[in-house]
Amino acid sequence: MSKQAGLPVLEQDEAVCCAPMVREPLGEEAAAELSRMFKALSDPIRLRLLSLIASHEGGEACVCDLIGPFDVSQPTISHHLKVLREAGLVGSERRGTWVYYWVLPEALAKLSALLEIPAVSAKAPA
Amino acid sequence: MSKQAGLPVLEQDEAVCCAPMVREPLGEEAAAELSRMFKALSDPIRLRLLSLIASHEGGEACVCDLIGPFDVSQPTISHHLKVLREAGLVGSERRGTWVYYWVLPEALAKLSALLEIPAVSAKAPA
DNA sequence: AACTTGTTTCGACGTCTATCGATACAGCCG
DNA sequence: CGGCTGTATCGATAGACGTCGAAACAAGTT
Numbered sequence: 001m002s003k004q005a006g007l008p009v010l011e012q013d014e015a016v017c018c019a020p021m022v023r024e025p026l027g028e029e030a031a032a033e034l035s036r037m038f039k040a041l042s043d044p045i046r047l048r049l050l051s052l053i054a055s056h057e058g059g060e061a062c063v064c065d066l067i068g069p070f071d072v073s074q075p076t077i078s079h080h081l082k083v084l085r086e087a088g089l090v091g092s093e094r095r096g097t098w099v100y101y102w103v104l105p106e107a108l109a110k111l112s113a114l115l116e117i118p119a120v121s122a123k124a125p126a
Numbered sequence: 127m128s129k130q131a132g133l134p135v136l137e138q139d140e141a142v143c144c145a146p147m148v149r150e151p152l153g154e155e156a157a158a159e160l161s162r163m164f165k166a167l168s169d170p171i172r173l174r175l176l177s178l179i180a181s182h183e184g185g186e187a188c189v190c191d192l193i194g195p196f197d198v199s200q201p202t203i204s205h206h207l208k209v210l211r212e213a214g215l216v217g218s219e220r221r222g223t224w225v226y227y228w229v230l231p232e233a234l235a236k237l238s239a240l241l242e243i244p245a246v247s248a249k250a251p252a
Numbered sequence: 253a254a255c256t257t258g259t260t261t262c263g264a265c266g267t268c269t270a271t272c273g274a275t276a277c278a279g280c281c282g
Numbered sequence: 283c284g285g286c287t288g289t290a291t292c293g294a295t296a297g298a299c300g301t302c303g304a305a306a307c308a309a310g311t312t
Contacts, residue, residue: 021177022229025195031170031177039168043300044157047164051147051157063259069151076301078260097258097309103148105243112241115234169270189289202271204290209269223279223288 020116037111040087046080053101060102146242163237166213172206179227186228
């Protein structure tokens with residue numbers, strides 16, 4: 001790897017990402033993984049689901065709490081939850097009759113950090 | 127325009143969003159607008175384009191700088207840039223022969239704030 | 253065991269998206 | 283002016299995605 005650090009280098013997270021993208025171009029792998037997460041956020045229903053789960057009392061919600069607010073069928077909600085889970089944004093567990101979902105904060109933090117603007121801006125508006 | 131600069135304007139939550147979604151559920155409108163932005167980020171090429179633009183010297187890059195790093199055709203890159211522009215993530219301008227793109231920092235900041243985890247975790251006592 | 257309620261999976265359908273090659277448009281230069 | 287280079291648009295096509303109803307699966311109740 002001939003990568004010698006004179007600089008903090010970061011080595012940030014495990015494999016992929018997490019310094020602001022404004023700092024240096026994303027590699028292909030990092031972009032692929034991150035785009036999968038953003039894709040999970042690219043649907044309004046999933047975005048609302050995520051915020052419902054995150055803001056729910058106790059930090060988790062059962063599916064039964066999540067179908068009411070939407071106009072789509074229950075299987076559709078289940079599908080969206082699966083997408084969020086497979087993107088690594090939420091975790092889930094069955095407890096008795098109900099299945100509970102909660103947000104995985106590290107995932108959100110990762111995306112948030114990526115989009116962060118380091119200093120003043122990338123470019124000042126004219 | 128009675129808008130004179132003293133501050134970077136901000137005004138963020140005008141209609142839509144911007145407190146961490148962990149705090150309170152997103153409304154339908156907010157979710158719709160935000161999902162459009164995330165959709166623009168849901169493609170690896172667009173993600174890399176954005177980071178290339180953002181990290182480019184001077185905070186902006188011309189299209190000619192952006193086609194080299196990718197395996198796709200020039201029209202495809204142009205298409206992706208259009209998607210980023212229509213999502214409000216980048217601005218562009220023609221200067222002579224070349225067209226330049228730059229990141230709109232407020233847009234990234236908005237998304238970043240949305241995904242931010244307020245305190246320790248999603249769990250908040252009532 | 254049979255019934256009931258909560259959740260996921262399956263198969264199908266229409267729409268949206270990424271990509272391409274061809275082509276049109278915009279400025280520069282000889 | 284005519285040609286050249288950089289960029290955007292167009293039309294077509296293959297694949298992905300959101301949605302549904304039906305059916306399967308899971309756990310509790312009678």
